[in-house]
Amino acid sequence: xxxxxKILLVDDNAVxxxxxxxxxxxxxxxxxxxxxxEEAVELCQKNDFALILLDVQMPGMDGYExxxxxxxxxxxxxxxxxxxxxxxxxxxxxRLGYQAGAVDFLxxxxxxxxxxxxxxxxxxxxxQKDRLEREIEQRIKTERALRTAEEKYRNIFERxxxxxxxxxxxxDFEAVNPALARILGYDSTEEAVEKLHTSTxxxxxxxxxxxxxxxxxxxxxxxxxxxxxxKDGSIIWISESxxxxxxxxxxxxxxxxxxxTKRKLCELELQKKATLDALTGIPxxxxxxxxxxxxxxxxxxxxxxxxxxFIDLNDFKQVNDLYGHHIGDMLLGKVASRFKSRLRxxxxxxxxxxxxxxxxxxRPSDKENIAHVAEEFINCLDKPxxxxxxxxxxxASIGISLxxxxxxxxxxxxxxxxSAMYLVKEKPDKKYCFYSGEA
Numbered sequence: 001x002x003x004x005x006k007i008l009l010v011d012d013n014a015v016x017x018x019x020x021x022x023x024x025x026x027x028x029x030x031x032x033x034x035x036x037x038e039e040a041v042e043l044c045q046k047n048d049f050a051l052i053l054l055d056v057q058m059p060g061m062d063g064y065e066x067x068x069x070x071x072x073x074x075x076x077x078x079x080x081x082x083x084x085x086x087x088x089x090x091x092x093x094x095r096l097g098y099q100a101g102a103v104d105f106l107x108x109x110x111x112x113x114x115x116x117x118x119x120x121x122x123x124x125x126x127x128q129k130d131r132l133e134r135e136i137e138q139r140i141k142t143e144r145a146l147r148t149a150e151e152k153y154r155n156i157f158e159r160x161x162x163x164x165x166x167x168x169x170x171x172d173f174e175a176v177n178p179a180l181a182r183i184l185g186y187d188s189t190e191e192a193v194e195k196l197h198t199s200t201x202x203x204x205x206x207x208x209x210x211x212x213x214x215x216x217x218x219x220x221x222x223x224x225x226x227x228x229x230x231k232d233g234s235i236i237w238i239s240e241s242x243x244x245x246x247x248x249x250x251x252x253x254x255x256x257x258x259x260x261t262k263r264k265l266c267e268l269e270l271q272k273k274a275t276l277d278a279l280t281g282i283p284x285x286x287x288x289x290x291x292x293x294x295x296x297x298x299x300x301x302x303x304x305x306x307x308x309x310f311i312d313l314n315d316f317k318q319v320n321d322l323y324g325h326h327i328g329d330m331l332l333g334k335v336a337s338r339f340k341s342r343l344r345x346x347x348x349x350x351x352x353x354x355x356x357x358x359x360x361x362x363r364p365s366d367k368e369n370i371a372h373v374a375e376e377f378i379n380c381l382d383k384p385x386x387x388x389x390x391x392x393x394x395x396a397s398i399g400i401s402l403x404x405x406x407x408x409x410x411x412x413x414x415x416x417x418x419s420a421m422y423l424v425k426e427k428p429d430k431k432y433c434f435y436s437g438e439a
């Protein structure tokens with residue numbers, strides 16, 4: 001193998017080891033494998049590895065303990081360890097890993113291109129390290145060897161595909177690599193260093209304050225997501241991993257930045273689709289029950305009241321049957337818009353399905369106020385709806401349940417409001433009623 005480079009793969013799952021070997025067979029290094037921590041430690045005592053890929057979750061000696069023991073071996077003190085983990089990278093897990101001696105994390109299932117890119121960098125670092133050691137042996141003056149090393153490591157800094165930076169704590173950038181200059185839309189690293197300042201880089205100053213507060217507390221952050229402004233003013237999402245350190249009595253930040261805009265926008269769109277009703281754009285059943293449960297928890301903690309209005313449209317089926325589902329769908333959207341215009345910012349309005357809607361009123365003053373809100377919802381439907389040459393009308397029947405009088409969980413409150421709504425349907429003289437125990 002090239003330069004005699006060796007990689008140690010540690011995983012208690014033989015299938016995972018086979019997969020890793022297959023992914024890394026063309027990387028120009030000899031691959032060693034271990035099924036547990038004990039085997040890994042024994043191999044480290046006998047070999048000089050350029051890199052160790054170490055599974056976190058193993059029976060017996062886990063990845064953290066294995067890493068600490070390996071770092072205790074003098075020859076392995078500087079050997080880079082990348083943890084392989086299926087655990088979501090919460091800061092607590094990241095701190096445990098870095099304390100144990102890890103330099104990076106890869107989340108399973110592993111992305112092959114990411115794996116090869118990171119392994120390639122560390123193999124290159126090992127090659128540079130080996131060359132540097134040979135050069136130092138051949139040179140009398142340490143200073144010349146250090147200058148050579150600085151130049152070589154600078155090349156890695158310049159060629160990295162991820163953005164790398166060094167800044168003061170106050171926000172002045174001292175070093176920016178070409179990748180970061182490109183990410184932020186600058187023509188050169190010199191321009192980026194001259195014009196960049198974190199006071200104008202962040203889309204929201206509150207995000208910067210929250211970021212610095214967390215960094216000061218934890219000293220290092222991993223995969224922290226932020227919104228940056230590029231040179232042209234466009235907004236991108238980035239993932240930043242960085243550390244805070246002191247040098248010469250001043251605090252600095254060094255880190256790595258990755259542009260995750262495409263992934264983040266897809267993520268936000270999926271989240272929106274999962275929680276908003278596609279037809280009306282208001283919260284769907286899932287989001288409503290989630291918010292209702294949280295409101296019940298808060299109301300119980302602070303001894304506050306809640307009111308739940310279950311709204312069912314009258315004559316909606318006739319509109320659907322007469323004009324078709326397309327008009328029916330448009331009608332639901334316009335009904336939702338009228339209802340929304342009667343809401344306070346603190347209230348929650350959702351479509352549960354079909355022609356059924358729910359409204360959650362936070363901290364209502366009394367029953368009279370709740371009744372007034374119900375009447376407003378009913379009255380806002382008095383005016384007919386028009387779609388080109390079609391004119392149609394619908395009304396509403398509303399059942400009301402109260403927290404904590406009628407129930408202490410979301411399902412119970414909705415069920416009782418629904419029950420009250422059916423009583424309204426049975427009595428044409430009523431348009432709304434409070435749950436009273438009748439069914």
